Structure formats: structure tokens, C-alpha cells
Amino acid sequence: MATLCRVRHRWKRIKCAHVLTRSLTGKFDYDLVVIGGGSGGLACSKEAAQFGQRVAVLDYVEPSAKGTKWGLGGTCVNVGCIPKKLMHQAALLGTAVKDAKKYGWQISGPVCHDWATMAEAVQNHVRSLNWGHRVQLQDKKVKYLNMKGSLVDEHTVKGLTKAGKETILTAKNIVIATGGRPKYPTNIPGAIEYGLTSDDIFWLKKSPGKTLVVGASYVALECAGFLTGIGLDTTVMIRSIALRGFDQQMAGLVTDYMEAYGTKFVRKCVPKRVEKLSSGALQVTWSDINTGSEHKDTFDSVLWAVGRAPETKALGLDKLGVKLNKETGKIVLGADESTSVPNIFAFGDIGEGRPELTPTAIKAGKLLAQRLAGHSTQLMNYDNVATTVFTPLEYGCVGLSEEEAERRHGKDGIEIYHAFYKPLEFTVPERDASQCYLKVVCERGGDQKILGLHFTGPNAGEVTQGFSLGFQCGATYSHLLQTVGIHPTCAEELTKVNITKRSGLDATVTGC
Amino acid sequence: MAQYEEVTVHGYEEFCKAVSERAGKEIFAYFSGNKDAQGKSWCPDCVKAEPIVRGEMSHLPEGSVFIYCQVGERAFWKDPSNDFKKTLKLSGVPTLLRYGTPQKLVEEECFKSDLVKMMFTED
Numbered sequence A: 001m002a003t004l005c006r007v008r009h010r011w012k013r014i015k016c017a018h019v020l021t022r023s024l025t026g027k028f029d030y031d032l033v034v035i036g037g038g039s040g041g042l043a044c045s046k047e048a049a050q051f052g053q054r055v056a057v058l059d060y061v062e063p064s065a066k067g068t069k070w071g072l073g074g075t076c077v078n079v080g081c082i083p084k085k086l087m088h089q090a091a092l093l094g095t096a097v098k099d100a101k102k103y104g105w106q107i108s109g110p111v112c113h114d115w116a117t118m119a120e121a122v123q124n125h126v127r128s129l130n131w132g133h134r135v136q137l138q139d140k141k142v143k144y145l146n147m148k149g150s151l152v153d154e155h156t157v158k159g160l161t162k163a164g165k166e167t168i169l170t171a172k173n174i175v176i177a178t179g180g181r182p183k184y185p186t187n188i189p190g191a192i193e194y195g196l197t198s199d200d201i202f203w204l205k206k207s208p209g210k211t212l213v214v215g216a217s218y219v220a221l222e223c224a225g226f227l228t229g230i231g232l233d234t235t236v237m238i239r240s241i242a243l244r245g246f247d248q249q250m251a252g253l254v255t256d257y258m259e260a261y262g263t264k265f266v267r268k269c270v271p272k273r274v275e276k277l278s279s280g281a282l283q284v285t286w287s288d289i290n291t292g293s294e295h296k297d298t299f300d301s302v303l304w305a306v307g308r309a310p311e312t313k314a315l316g317l318d319k320l321g322v323k324l325n326k327e328t329g330k331i332v333l334g335a336d337e338s339t340s341v342p343n344i345f346a347f348g349d350i351g352e353g354r355p356e357l358t359p360t361a362i363k364a365g366k367l368l369a370q371r372l373a374g375h376s377t378q379l380m381n382y383d384n385v386a387t388t389v390f391t392p393l394e395y396g397c398v399g400l401s402e403e404e405a406e407r408r409h410g411k412d413g414i415e416i417y418h419a420f421y422k423p424l425e426f427t428v429p430e431r432d433a434s435q436c437y438l439k440v441v442c443e444r445g446g447d448q449k450i451l452g453l454h455f456t457g458p459n460a461g462e463v464t465q466g467f468s469l470g471f472q473c474g475a476t477y478s479h480l481l482q483t484v485g486i487h488p489t490c491a492e493e494l495t496k497v498n499i500t501k502r503s504g505l506d507a508t509v510t511g512c
Numbered sequence B: 001m002a003q004y005e006e007v008t009v010h011g012y013e014e015f016c017k018a019v020s021e022r023a024g025k026e027i028f029a030y031f032s033g034n035k036d037a038q039g040k041s042w043c044p045d046c047v048k049a050e051p052i053v054r055g056e057m058s059h060l061p062e063g064s065v066f067i068y069c070q071v072g073e074r075a076f077w078k079d080p081s082n083d084f085k086k087t088l089k090l091s092g093v094p095t096l097l098r099y100g101t102p103q104k105l106v107e108e109e110c111f112k113s114d115l116v117k118m119m120f121t122e123d
Helices: A002-024 A039-050 A074-079 A081-103 A115-139 A220-228 A248-260 A358-374 A403-410 A460-472 A476-483 A490-496 B011-020 B044-055 B074-078 B109-110 B113-121
Strands: A030-035 A055-058 A143-145 A147-151 A156-160 A168-178 A178-181 A210-214 A234-238 A262-265 A271-277 A282-288 A294-299 A302-303 A308-309 A345-346 A387-389 A395-399 A414-420 A439-443 A449-456 B005-010 B025-030 B066-070 B095-098 B105-106
Touching: A030 A039, A030 A156, A030 A358, A039 A055, A039 A074, A039 A115, A039 A358, A055 A387, A074 A081, A074 A358, A081 A115, A081 A220, A115 A143, A115 A178, A115 B113, A168 A262, A168 A358, A210 A220, A220 A234, A220 A248, A220 A387, A234 A271, A248 A262, A248 A395, A248 A439, A248 A449, A282 A302, A387 A460, A395 A460, A395 B044, A403 A414, A403 A449, A439 A476, A439 A490, A449 A476, A476 A490, B011 B025, B011 B066, B025 B044, B044 B109, B044 B113, B095 B109, B095 B113, B105 B109, B105 B113, B109 B113
Parallel strands: A030 A055, A030 A168, A055 A143, A168 A345, A210 A234, A210 A302, A234 A262, B005 B066, B025 B066
Antiparallel strands: A147 A156, A156 A168, A178 A308, A271 A282, A282 A294, A387 A395, A395 A449, A414 A439, A439 A449, B025 B095, B095 B105
């Protein structure tokens, strides 16, 4: 009797094993389906394919309110980092040309800028990147679908083409990396009909002309910066503070420089309405927050840079119970990029509490792919990420702002070394360097661990990248003192910094 | 089977003329080293790629143009000042490109039939 029971149980176990195997192999079309072909989505899908996973990526660009659309690659490639940096470079060259005369270059008359030439060159480069990504996906055997993806259930994704044709894909795991899009203000008549956003500015065939940039984010300041630099009459309208979340002393230096170099600032004001005049120009009415008085001016273009919203509306997340942050609308994530639904993951700009940066999205995407393929357990480290704001005077930083360091360690718990310096290249053309500055925020005791490093100056991104390695390794002020500078550079001033804010002494660097 | 026009040209001037005569059309161009009297090119990659490219031509869009351009002899090609390199910015042969766009396949990329098909069929 006992033997019979044992045999029956063994048979049950064998049957279960077969059922389990059947459900793991051949049940799903793909091992991984990624919705979103931007910095994160592409990195994740290509990495997964390297591990032999069957991967599909869906990318679709809903045209902007003005009708602008673009190819594969996401925000960074098409309407972010890449065109921004190229136009920033165009503007810097304008300043360089002005300096050139002092260096002996014989330039006959005033040098003017042609928007169409710059735009075509930038747009062509972006298109070559779209193509490059397309070839890479094909080469790495990632299935690419130019379709708008949405979730049907935990293992099913629906893809919709522009023409409305539907495709259904099943997947073991689903990754959402749809990023964000610029917000339009909701309560300003004429905002949507007449205004542009960063989705449009880089794809204009004709110059935007006299432009009002509304907003004080890095998007607003970077755009206003290059528009001014190429010679356009540019005004920035700020409601409260500039570069919220960044070190405010540094933010002030950035905007001071922009003002000195020709960008107009209208502070503590909010736009009320935008109307189109018979001339075709746009009339903007705004009110002063303090006095309530109203003002008007005409512009050729109005650029809204008032924040970005996550692309979650059309995904069908609520149907599946994927938890979103009520305030931001972004997807709530675990440290391993998991959502509230077991096999659905998300990362990049769409993730709550995540930096909105390409390098973090790429790295997080690759690590996620490695974990999903069972090749690693390593989680993404979002700490110590260096960034740079590419305003006319660039601002690079890594670590904590002075305010945040004070909040965490107390004013008495930190020591700030700082210096105003003058780039050598500014001397000959007699350029004003009043806002070229750096500060190193350190713990006060012991080896004085560096908590934050801030630098405004030319090539701030290049300078900060090198120091961010030291930061990642736990550099201290002692390490900095032991580091010999490269001469003559701006970066070397970071290795020489020795005046503390606490001392109250003049922090201007004297000649070498 | 889509109807496309195939044009054969030799050298840069003929190429430019063929393009300007077909303004407004979708033009694909395939650049190869010159073929000798026996029909064999001095460029071994071109010899390898040609049947692969031709194998995908049935996917060419309706009304498009396929220009088969022989660039010249090996010595001419090797000179970096030749117009194909200087003006058209070609870096190697064979090159398959969609004229007027940054879309191109260079050298070994032309050996991959799926990439060739992708170029002919996608936007």
C-alpha cells in the first residue's frame, strides 16, 4: 500500500515538472519587450540581445502640438542633449569669433549667423544618429517596431502603427522606458496654439527670431543661452528661482553671466495670455507677482520650458495596477527598477526619483538587462552622478549643493573652499570673468571628505568629468591638496583652492 | 514587383548629372570600384557585395531610382582628393546610400542582406 502511494506521488511530481518546463519555453514571443527607444530603451534592449535574449523594442513619437516629430533615439538624440550641445557650440563660436580679432585674426565686418545653415547641419547629424541606431538594432538582432506600445496584461504588449494597424506581442518581461515630454502651461490662453517647446526649437527651419523663453530650468536657460549667442533678442521670464534643485549661489552666477552677455531677464512674473497680432507677431501679456501690474511685449516666438511630464498616459498602466507617484505621475520603482507588477520594470526619465539624464538611463538599462538575463545581481548606483548645465557660462557639479550639505551636516559641520578665477583665454580679449568660480564643499573634520564640487567656467563638463572619478573614489580635501595641477588650465584652480568661506577672506585668485 | 529605374554611370560628373536629371525622386546609389573587361571589380568587397545588394532590389520602392556608379580605377580611388571622397564624403567602396539623407551602408555592412533590405524598405 505504502509503495503504491509513493509511486503515485512520484508521478504527480513528474507531471508538474513537465508543465513548468512547457510554460518557460516557447510560451512567449519574446524574452523581453521594451517600450521606448530612447537612451535607456536602446541600451537595455541591445544589452539583453547580447545575452541571447529574444528582444523587441517599440519606439513611437507622438508629434508635438506644433506637429514636430523625429526618428529613433529618444529625447537625447532628437530634441535634447545632442542638438542642444551643437547649438550651444554654434553660440560659443560666435563669441570666439568676436574674441578672434584681439588675437590677431583679420575679420572685415560684423559676423552674422544664419539659422537655416546651423539647423540643417544639426538636423542632418541627428538623422545620421537615427540611422546609426537603426543599423545597430538590426545588427544586434533586436526586433524594432515603429509603433506606439501599450500594456494589455502583464505579459502582453499591443503595438499600434501610425495607420492604426495593431500588433500583439507576448513577453516574459516588459520594460517601460518611455521618458517624458515638455509640459505646456494649462491656464494661459494661446499657450498651445502659439507657443513652442524644446520639442520644436531644434527642428525649426527658420529662425525663431525675437524669443521669449518662459521658465528657469536648465532647459530654459540653455535654450535662451544659445539663442542669445547666435544674435537673437532673447528674454527669459522667471516666476521664482532659477535652476531649482541646483546650488543657488552657482545658479546666480550662471544667470548673472547670461545677463551680462545680453540675455534679458524678467523676474517674478507670470505670463497671462498669448495673442497673435495681424503682423503675425505674438503679443504676450504678463503680470508682476509682487505688484500685480500687467505688462505687454511682442515676440516672434514663445518657448515654454516649464517642466516635463512622464509619458504614461497611453500605456494602460492603471489597468494593470502599476503604481504611479500621485504628484509627479512617474512610475514608483524599487532599487532594481521593478514596478508594483512582478515582471514589469521601468527606468530612465519615467522613474520616480530618478535623475533625468542619459548616462544614468543607459547604465541602469544595461544593468537591468544583465539582471533579467540572470547574468548579474548588480543594482544601479544613482549616487555621485556628475552633471553639467550648458549655459553660455557652463556649470559643472558633482555631489551635494552647499544648501544640501548644510542641511545634512549643519553649517558648522562643513568647510567650503572657494575661488574666483580668470581663464587665461579671457585676458587677451579682455572678457569679463566675474562669474568664473569654483567651490569644494567638504566635511569639516578629519581628512575633510569632499561632499560637493562646483565649477563655472569654459568646458565645465570636461573639467567636472575628471573630478567626478575622484569623487566616486571618496576623495578628500587632503587628496586635493596632494594633487598637482596642469598649467595653464582652469581646472588646476580646483587643485589649488585654499580660501574658506568661513575665513571671509577675498577669494579672488591672483596671477601665477 | 515594384517598378524602379536602374541607371549605370561612370565617374563623378556622370553621377551628378544622373542625380540632377531626377530631382524629386527617391534615389539610391551604389558605388563600386571599376569593373575590368571580364566584368570583375578591382575591389574584392564590391565583388562580394554586389549580388547581395542586387538580391534585395525587388524591395526598392515604386518609382525610385537605383544608380549603379563605378567610381574609377584603384589609383583614382586611393587618392583622397577625388570628388567622391571630398564632396560626397564617401569613406569606402562599396557604399550603398539613400541620396540626400545620412542613410548609408559602407563596406561590410553591404554584405548583410537584412540591412540592405532595411534601407530599401524603411523610412
